[in-house]
Amino acid sequence: MVKRYAVILAAGQGTRMKSKLYKVLHPVMGRPMVQHVIDQVKAVQLDDMVTIVGFGADKVVEKIGDASKFVVQEEQLGTGHAVQQAEEILNGKDGTTIVVCGDTPLITDETYQALFNHHEKEGAKATILTTEVLNPTGYGRVIRNESGEVERIVEHKDASVQELRVNEINTGTYCFDNKALFEALKEVSNDNAQGEYYLPDVIEILRNKREKVSAFLTPNFEETLGINDRVALAQAEQVMKKRINEKHMRNGVTIIDPDNTYIGPDVTIEQDVLIHPGTIINGESTIKTNAEIGPHTEISNCMIGEETVIKQSVANDSQIGDRVKIGPFAHIRPEASIGNEVKIGNFVEVKKSSLGDKSKVSHLSYIGDADVGSNVNIGCGTITVNYDGKNKFLTTIEDDAFIGCNSNLIAPVTVGKGSYVAAGSTITKNVPEDSLSVARARQTNKEGYASKIKNRK
Incomplete structure (x- = not known):
């Protein structure tokens, strides 16, 4: 030879x-x-x-x-x-x-x-x-x-x-x-x-x-085509984008608008994935069968499981399980590990955290440096307070816990299995298993005081 x-x-x-x-x-x-x-x-x-x-x-x-x-x-x-x-x-x-x-x-x-x-x-x-x-x-x-x-x-x-x-x-x-x-x-x-x-x-x-x-x-x-200037560079980008998208479509991927879908050369996509317009998939991402991505979603270096739906969101350097629903307007930051059948809703940010199967973070929350168990419900406006200005600390939420709306979990802290955190609480100490934790000021009503304020104005 x-x-x-x-x-x-x-x-x-x-x-x-x-x-x-x-x-x-x-x-x-x-x-x-x-x-x-x-x-x-x-x-x-x-x-x-x-x-x-x-x-x-x-x-x-x-x-x-x-x-x-x-x-x-x-x-x-x-x-x-x-x-x-x-x-x-x-x-x-x-x-x-x-x-x-x-x-x-x-x-x-x-x-x-x-x-x-x-x-x-x-x-x-x-x-x-x-x-x-x-x-x-x-x-x-x-x-x-x-x-x-x-x-x-x-x-x-x-x-x-x-x-x-x-x-x-x-x-x-x-x-x-x-x-x-x-x-x-x-x-x-x-x-x-x-x-x-x-x-x-x-x-x-x-x-x-x-x-x-x-x-x-x-x-x-x-x-x-040889690339000598930015015009030729853009032309090459279009040619290669079309080539990559056609390869995926011939392999059984539905791309609704190939002209407005960007898929990198190292991406792996299985059959029967649906990709909506405005989607960008980069790095060594893998998308499993029957997933639905987009519209207007950006994914880089992620493993995305079967039947998972991600809409109008950004995900980077993370593992995302099967039948997960993410978005709209969620941000999955690096080193997130998301289990199966998890829901991450609008304006939720997850960073360097794990979420167990069937847990929910439905809206307006920040989950950073946290270990969240299975079947946990995290209410609207919850924050894992992980940073003291110098060091990051871990928040642990065990299986079946329920975190009420507008709660602050001051790390390092653990919420035990099956426990409840009352809405509006700021948790600074560990919550034992099967407990209710209330950490907020007692409400005081001053009757008639509103009229005094209005008259003052």
Whole structure:
């Protein structure tokens, strides 16, 4: 079997992005564009991968981690010079090397696989990934001979009238015989207006040696989009969003309005989930079957159980059980663990707390740093007072307890199993099991006093 290698070109600064963020780290659907490239290329089962970095090298290495080897291009002297930096790792190896730009996040692993297969079947020394466009203005044209082999790549400004009619363009992605690539790179000159070494010159060098140069035509121009500015970034976002949403819909997920639904690339959604408009699902979230999400709901890194309904709410970094009802306008903050058949209603905030099965926090409450048992009812306006300005403390509410409205539970404190806390109480001491705790001032009525106040005004 032929050995396969990859060189990812990710050293350019990307000045047209007009950003302090290194170009290939700009996210597409929440993931750096170069990460998309690496993930798709890796799916082809490579024997080695080298990413060429330059500006912002440390940040790129930090993001990508051990998914690739790295070489720093100290001076940005063109694409040919960039590929030469991989010579210390790949030189002398037999096999096929694919060269991909780090700003082309939309090319799929299927296209990379097809390119490899075509190149190896043709026995070519180089194969160009090409596509056809209705308006090829500004793109390099791929000129083929009568047998379909590539003769040369002609830049738009250098093309003849007849060549300008060619709609097949160079996408900037190539497969090479690895040894032939690095031999040809030694002959690439920087005798041009920019004084740079261009990778496409390798094509002409190989043709002059009568080596076979082929081209693989992909029918999907959108895949080959290179991102050089914020306009192209937005276009790529739309293409990938549509691709992800269509995948989920074909797998049995109902997305009512795909144009207004945002689902990240690492999200897992089971069959018969219903997603309403305005929903954003990010991170490594998993949504189990028959759940209903939205409208206007944001979820990140959550596990959401079967038949759970979340409406007009935000949930982050939490575990949410089966048949839970959340919202509208609830906020599930990180490290919440919510059991089955729990109800969390409007304007409720839950932070770093566990709620047992069938417990209810129906409205206008804050549950923070709390361990809440099963079948607990927490009344409107209840607050677990967990912070003294320096430290956080735990509130424990045991099974079957009932917390009346407008209660303050001053942590650390425990409300025992089956106990009641009277509405309006401020609880500072533990409540024993099966007790009623009342902690509020005695009511005093001063009859006739209201008239005195009105006369005073």
